[in-house]
Amino acid sequence: MILLKDKIKISVFILMMMSFLGYTQQENTVKRYYVKFASEDVAPKFVKEGEKFTYIGDDKEEEAFFAKYDIHNFEQVYPTSRRINLRNAFFLETSSQDLVSELMKAYPTKYRVIEDLTDEKMELNNNPYFPNDYVVSPVRIPFDLSTFDRKELEYIGAPKAWGITNSLNNTITIGLSDAKVDDQDPDLAGKVSFLPNGYSYGNLTPDCDNGFSTHGTGVGAIAAAQGDNGYGTVGVCYDCDILAANAFSYGHLLTLAQSGVKVINMSWGGTSSLPPDQYIQSSQHRQDIQESINEIVEDYGVVLVASGGNNLNFNANGYFPLYNYPASFDNVISVSGVNHWYDMDNPHEVTAIPGTTNQSYLWRIEDSVSQLVLDDGINEPQGVYTNYWNPNGSGILTLNDQIDILAPGYQVHLYATHIYNCPVDHNNDGQLNYLLEGKYGNATSPAAPYVTGTVALMFMVNECLTPKEVENILKLTAKDIENTHLNAPFYGLIGSGKLETGNAVEFVDEMQKYDxxxxxxxxxxxxxxxxxxxxxxxxxxxxxxxxxxxxxxxxxxxxxxxxxxxxxxxxxxxxxxxxxxxxxNDICVPSNVSTSASSSETSRNTSSELESELILYPNPTRDIVQLQLVSQNDKIASVEIYNIHGHLISEVTALENNSLNISAFKKGIYLIKVHTVNKNSFTEKVIKM
Structure with a gap:
């Protein structure tokens, strides 16, 4: 169906480095269960005493029952949820192997669901502006530790986006669900806070051999390392703040959303061969995870971004499905990786790869989702998934039909190597393996924060975007690399294409301009x-x-x-x-421009909203706008004028006859915020012709 109305004019996107990835669970005797009750009110009450939990409820029968078993943890999964179905879910950890079976015998109607989670594992996976810590070298130097080449930022058009956002007085907070985040590092100092009762990595000392001590720092730096500070490097949204929480906790994701973050990055996950519809329906726990994600997106307007996975899902026979979760849940933007180092005009050639014949390959060609490209005719190169590196892998990051977009994921900078002087010779054999070692690495853990930082920049321009609008714009502005011979073997598995940060931010900016x-x-x-x-x-x-x-x-x-x-x-x-x-006549009233004296929420003003206490006329206007209060018992004391991005551009403390002259302003939409003698504040928009 095609429907055109009114003025429609038709003319002729595997663990490679511990800095990026890690597994959390190891074999032990403690088992973990997902438990649901008919109501949260009937859940037993425990208190932690030493390393175990003791029952403190009023039911003597329950007290005698639990006294026989060792409880290592009992906690509500979604304590802050507004949805009753989620509030009755709890985690139970015990080393008593018969506890669960005895629970079901003793209380068959009280415990609605008990699911064993022990074996479910998660892994840590305009005019351009150039900050003074932004480095792009025309020559790739893989093992030079003196600088970190950030060609990938140029590849996604970040300087173009910064040209739009650099003048905006609007700080966006990114939620970071991850491992240790080093808030003492100069690139992150002063911009990182931690979720109360939701972050437990603070005492970890950075250790190059422990990914949990560096992973969050590296991911956070890609998203939001401070720019223009003459140190280290620069993040995509370098003026953004970070609120950090523990990885792997869906309950903490909900609390992050309730704390006011606009976007949450999840560079971790677990792998399954089940597609989303089957995976979600396979357990109550997974159904509730999906519902909690829906609550975050639908009720709090927060964008969720996750790494698509590092597990190879190609072999000599071609593609086989693997999905990473949370990335493949509905309402989550799933990110995989794309190459950016060399272009076809200046390729790097690899003539011999272990395990193959001496066939000539091109290495890490930009826009390719495969690390190696067949050099069978320079005009029609094609990415390969042939086993060239070891019998079980080709080094391609996870691809599937749930991937939404691609971001730099191959040879992206290892921030820990930079700031902690981690060795580039990971095997300590005196030789550097160009596929596996150096100061750059391959993974989707670093790919996701490029998208997260981009989303934050989009919110800097327009805080009122909905999660669906954000996802739409990311996909509509992505570079189409799916419909190319280069990526022909991966059609339908690489999402909407390659992230274009500059184009996405520009699209948001142009979308809301009056002209x-x-x-x-x-x-x-x-x-x-x-x-x-x-x-x-x-x-x-x-x-x-x-x-x-x-x-x-x-x-x-x-x-x-x-x-x-x-x-x-x-x-x-x-x-x-x-x-x-x-x-x-859509306009976003940013959170720093309240619509009333008590309001602090971001809101979107449309023509359907209630009549304001402030009247502006004529509106639109070319020069003079008259300001009038509905109440005759109050008077205008001062006026602030903001541009459409919420940036204060003028302030008037003496207003003659309540007349405001805006003739010197460029045409567009402005916010007029009036402060009154009676300590009230009102905001209205005016259109300058």
Whole structure:
């Protein structure tokens, strides 16, 4: 179905380094269970005494029962959830092997669900602006420790994004569910806080041989290492703050969301051969995880980003399905890796790989999801999954139909090697293996925070974006590398393409400008659901094909233009709706520009909201705007003027006749915040013509 309305103009994305990955559980005698009750009120009550938990409830029968067993942990999984179905879930850990069976005999109706989790393992997986700690060298020097080449930031267009966000006075807090985060490192000092009762790695000393002591620092640095401080390196959102919590806890994810973070990074997970529909339905625990994720996204508007996995899912016979969780849950953006080091004009050639014939390969070609590319004709190179490195692996990061986007995941900088002087000769054999060693590494743990940092930059421009809008924009602005000969063996497994940070941030900026032009270009989509209805001006769709199972519903205030090369050919399960609506006047009121004296929440003002206590007229205006309070018992004391990003650009303390002259401002949307004599504050928007 194709529906065009109004002014639619048609013209002619395995553990390689312990710095990035680790396993948490080891064989021991303590077993872990997921327990659900009919109500949280009937759950037994325990208190920790030494290394064990003692029953302290009022039921004498229960007291006598639990006195026979060793309880090592009993805790509510989602204590802060507003959903009753999640609040009745608990973790139980015991070394008493017959406790569970005896529980079910003694209390068959009280314990609704008891699932054994012991064997479930998780792993830690405009004008451009250039900060003074941003380094890009034209020559790749893999084992030089003096600098860290950040070509991958250029590859995703980060400087372009910084040109837009650098002047914004808006700090976004990133939630980081991970291991140790070193808040004393100069690149992270002053910007890291820790979730109360939710972070337990503080006493770990950084150790190059212990991934739990460095992993969170490395991931956090990619997302938010401070820029322009003349030290170390720079993060994608270098002015962002971090709120850190323990990895592997879905309950802590919910608490992070309730603490006000806008996006949460999860560079960890567990692997299964089951696709999401089967995986989720296979246990009550997994169903509840999905519901907790839905609560985070739907009730708190927080974006979840996770690493897609490091486990090879190709062999000599081709692809076999493997999925990483939480990445493959619904409402989570799943990130895998892409190469960025060499381009086809300046390739690095590998002529002999252990375990293969002396066939010539190209190594780490940008936009390839395979580390090696067949050099069978420079015009049509193709990535390979042949076993070239050892009998069981080709070094490709996990790919599947749940991957949403790709970010740099091969030869990205190992921050621990940089700041802790970790050895690059990991085997300590005096020789550096170019596939496995050095100051750069391969994994999806570092790939995810490139996306997380990008999302934070998008929120800097518009705090009111919904998680679905964020995901839509990331996919629509990604570079299409799926429909290429280079990645032909991986069609349908690499998401929407390669992360384009600069394009995504620019799209958000243009989408909300009164005279903006948001652009979608050079992409073929055969799946995904796109719904964006808040373009304040124009949308241009250039050389884009919406086909097969793609659904599209776009609404712009002024126009939507389709240029040559664009085709709308949805299949039976797809549709395209393009519409214009002149009443669109979308504006985000940032959290630092309250709509009332007591308000601190971010809100989106639309024409359907209640009438304000402040009236502006004429609106739109070219020069003078008159300010009037509805209440006759109050007077205007001062006025603050903010741009659409929430950045204060002017302040007036003496207002003559309640008239405000904005003739010197560029045309666009501005926020007028009025402070009154009676200590009230009101905010309204004005359109400058």
């Amino acid at each position: 903006g032009l948001a652009v979608i270009k050079n992409h073929r989509f055969h799946r995904y659901d796109f719904n964006l209805d808040k373009f304040n001006n124009d949308l241009l769709i250039e050389n884009v094909q919406f086909e097969e199972n793609t659904t599209v519903d776009f609404t712009a205030r002024n126009s939507i233009e389709l240029t040559e090369g664009t085709s709308l050919k949805p299949g039976a399960n797809g549709y395209v709706i393009l519409n214009t609506d002149t009443t669109i």
